Amino acid sequence: QxxxxxxxxxxxxxxxxxxxxxxxxxxxxxxxxxxxxxxxxxxxxxxxxxxxxxxxxxxxxxxxxxxxxxxxxxxxxxxxxxxxxxxxxxxxxxxxxxxxxxxxxxxxxxxxxxxxxxxxxxxxxxxxxxxxxxxxxxxxxRSEATQLNWRVGQGQYDRRINLSHPSMNVTIVGNFHVTPLNVNPNFQSTGIWYDYFSGDSISVSDMQAALALQPGQFHIYTSKRLPPPEPGIVTGVAEPPASVAAAFEVQQNYPNPFNPSTQINFSVPRAERVVVRIFDVLGREVVTLFDGMKTAGAHSLLWNGKNANGKTVSSGVYVLRIAAGTEVAVKKMVVAR
Structure with a gap:
């Protein structure tokens, strides 16, 4: 079933x-x-x-x-x-x-x-x-000391498994429906989580912020970075380029419009400092999603629709600004509450 x-x-x-x-x-x-x-x-x-x-x-x-x-x-x-x-x-x-x-x-x-x-x-x-x-x-x-919390019951299409252990925490989310769904991951902590299959990372500020998943899509997030498997074996996980990205590129966030969260994908041709910020239409900074070094290749971030104080932003148009070295890209995003 x-x-x-x-x-x-x-x-x-x-x-x-x-x-x-x-x-x-x-x-x-x-x-x-x-x-x-x-x-x-x-x-x-x-x-x-x-x-x-x-x-x-x-x-x-x-x-x-x-x-x-x-x-x-x-x-x-x-x-x-x-x-x-x-x-x-x-x-x-x-x-x-x-x-x-x-x-x-x-x-x-x-x-x-x-x-x-x-x-x-x-x-x-x-x-x-x-x-x-x-x-x-x-x-x-494998450990008998692992603590498990999950949502996998009858009729529950938005499923998750949370595995907690002193060595590492794991959060698994999946959409078992045939239509898009928002899934509450119930992350065990804020901070950086790593996508096992893509090798990418997301910054979590709200442990209950829903993730937008397509039908049949799933993610396995770990609290520590692990070597990722061969790229391209899971549908919906972007396959890194054969060598390095040819140029700095920022894709349109997906979904857009969105509520409550959206995914931001970008690639950089070399290892360099990347700064990802969200602004409102008046030019006021809403939140800094990332400020640090990124390796050459494709990367993904999640914005949960909240500002730097953890408060949910109102409906409207927002501006995504990503700076990689001396290059800058801007995209418009729409929050629809």
Whole structure:
């Protein structure tokens, strides 16, 4: 249900909380969880056959269906406790499983080595590999001392997982709907957080400021910088240029107009000081989002629509000004309350 985008069913089948051993009152991680197994229709088959749609976004589309597997994997593999992955699930196994009355239900299933030759399926494989590497190398995903706070219940499309541990804190956000949503990340602290898949950072001044996510989009934020996986394997995460950016460039913020937050993307051709400020139409400074060094390449910041004092700004036009060395770029932004 979570992968397909149908979370309103009354059977509680989209509630992920039962997959955590402490939810059941256990003190030891003896609960082996899985997204799919040998005796039920596999996730990709369901996505392609029964996936939900809205406008141009359709879970039945192959690439979108594969992206939905990335989404659920990000919420599955990061929950502490042992996991099981069914054969080729990391490549989007979409074979039909015969029902109990059909012949062949218990027969050996086709081996799909050819999946590795399909670029989109290979990207899914690399996402699984990146998530498992993240899990294996960081105690927060394995320790019995990890504290977990989450929103993953029945009918909740705007989902998050907050993992807290002395070694590192992690916040995971995802949009399980087929339309854009604002998701409250419930960050554990203010300050700098790092996007695992993009390697970029955001400055958080309001831990409850909602993040605007597209359908199926997710982010894994960590409180310390980690080596990012191969770029371009997650849709919606900008792939850095093959070398360095050819020139200083600032993209239009997205969404625009926005409420309550918007994302600002820019690139610099060399390591240099970058200053990102927001002004009102009278030229008065509203807030400084960033003032420091940035490496060559693409970067992203989030503005939560609040001023330097943490107060929500009113509706209207605002000016984004980014200075990189001696170069300056200006964009208009619209807050729509």
């Amino acid at each position: 979570s992968a397909m985008g149908w979370l309103e069913d009354s059977g509680l089948r989209s509630d992920l909380s039962g997959g955590y051993y402490k939810t059941r009152g256990w003190t030891k991680p003896g609960l082996i969880t899985y997204m799919e197994s040998h005796d039920e229709e596999w996730l990709m088959y369901k996505n392609l056959q029964y996936g939900r749609s809205s406008g141009s976004y359709n879970v039945k589309d192959l690439n979108t269906a594969l992206d939905r597997i990335k989404l659920v994997a990000a919420f599955f593999l990061t929950i502490p406790g042992p996991k099981m992955i069914w054969q080729f699930g990391e490549l989007g196994y979409d074979q039909h499983l015969p029902s109990g009355n059909e012949p062949g239900r218990t027969d050996p299933k086709p081996i799909r080595w050819n999946y590795y030759q399909q670029p989109e399926r290979l990207r899914l494989y690399k996402v699984f590999a990146a998530l498992l590497k993240l899990r294996n190398e960081n105690e927060v995903f």
